[in-house]
Amino acid sequence: MGALAKGLKPGLYAITDARLTPDDRLVSCVEAALRGGAVLVQYRDKSASARERLRQATELQAVCRNAGVPLIINDDPELARRVGAAGAHLGQRDGSLAEARRLLGEDAILGATCHARLDLAHQAVAQGADYLAFGRFHRSATKPEAPAAPRSVLTHARHLGRPVTAIGGITLANARPLIEAGADLLAVVGGLFGGTPEQIEATARAFQQLFTEHHPSCLSQSTGAQP
Numbered sequence: 269m270g271a272l273a274k275g276l277k278p279g280l281y282a283i284t285d286a287r288l289t290p291d292d293r294l295v296s297c298v299e300a301a302l303r304g305g306a307v308l309v310q311y312r313d314k315s316a317s318a319r320e321r322l323r324q325a326t327e328l329q330a331v332c333r334n335a336g337v338p339l340i341i342n343d344d345p346e347l348a349r350r351v352g353a354a355g356a357h358l359g360q361r362d363g364s365l366a367e368a369r370r371l372l373g374e375d376a377i378l379g380a381t382c383h384a385r386l387d388l389a390h391q392a393v394a395q396g397a398d399y400l401a402f403g404r405f406h407r408s409a410t411k412p413e414a415p416a417a418p419r420s421v422l423t424h425a426r427h428l429g430r431p432v433t434a435i436g437g438i439t440l441a442n443a444r445p446l447i448e449a450g451a452d453l454l455a456v457v458g459g460l461f462g463g464t465p466e467q468i469e470a471t472a473r474a475f476q477q478l479f480t481e482h483h484p485s486c487l488s489q490s491t492g493a494q495p
C-alpha cells in the first residue's frame with residue numbers, strides 16, 4: 269500500500285498531551301517522534317489557555333512544516349486556520365465537519381472520531397471526513413472513559429475508502445494486530461510520549477518498523493529505512 273489521499277501515509281500518528289508533553293518539552297518530544305518517522309502529528313491540549321494553545325500550536329506547526337509532516341489540531345478548526353495547520357480532528361461533540369471544511373478549505377485534512385460505530389463512520393464520510401478514527405482498543409490512561417472498540421471494526425471500516433485510524437491504549441506490544449486488522453494509522457499518546465526524547469525517537473522508529481513489515485513498500489521514503 270502506498271500513499272493515502274491528501275499526502276497521508278500509513279504509520280504512526282503522534283498525539284501530544286499536556287501531562288506527557290508539557291510546555292517545556294513539547295517541541296523536543298514532537299521533534300523526537302518526527303525523527304523516529306511519525307507520519308502525522310496532532311496537537312491535543314485540554315487545559316492550556318487560548319493564548320498558550322496559540323503559541324504551542326504555532327511552534328508545532330513550524331516543527332512539522334520543517335519535517336514535511338502534517339499537523340492536525342484537536343477540537344479547534346479555528347486554531348488550525350490561525351496557525352496554518354494541515355487540518356483538524358473533531359469528535360462527536362466538537363462541531364460540524366462541514367463547517368470545518370468551509371473554514372479550512374478543500375485541501376485540509378479532517379479527522380472524525382467514530383468510536384466503534386460504522387454508522388458514525390458513514391455519516392463522517394458523508395460530511396467530508398478524510399480519515400476515520402476508531403477506539404479505544406486497549407485501556408487508556410489518557411482517556412479512560414472512552415468506549416471500547418473491537419478490532420473487527422477496523423476491518424469493516426476499510427470498505428469506506430478513507431484511511432482508518434486506531435486509537436486508545438496502543439503500545440508497541442499490542443500494535444501489530446491492529447495493523448493486521450486494517451489500521452492505516454496508529455494514534456498514540458502514552459505508548460509514545462512516556463520517556464526521554466531518545467526513547468521517544470526509538471519508540472516511533474519501532475512503530476514505523478511494524479508498518480514497514482506489514483507493507484514492505486510503503487514506508488521506505490518517509491523513514492529513510494532501507495527496504
Ligand SMILES: Cc1ncc(COP(=O)(O)OP(=O)(O)O)c(N)n1
Nearest residue numbers: 342357358359360381401433435455
Ligand atoms: C486520531 C484521534 N482519534 C480520536 C480522538 C478523540 O477525539 P474526541 O472523541 O473528540 O476526544 P478528545 O480527543 O477531544 O478528548 C482524537 N483526538 N484523535
Ligand SMILES: Cc1nc(C(=O)O)sc1CCOP(=O)(O)O
Nearest residue numbers: 403404408410414436437457458
Ligand atoms: C484521545 C483519545 N480518544 C480515544 C478514543 O477512543 O476515541 S482514546 C484516546 C486516548 C489516546 O491516548 P493513549 O494512547 O495514551 O491511550
Ligand SMILES: [Mg+2]
Nearest residue numbers: 343358359362
Ligand atoms: Mg474532541
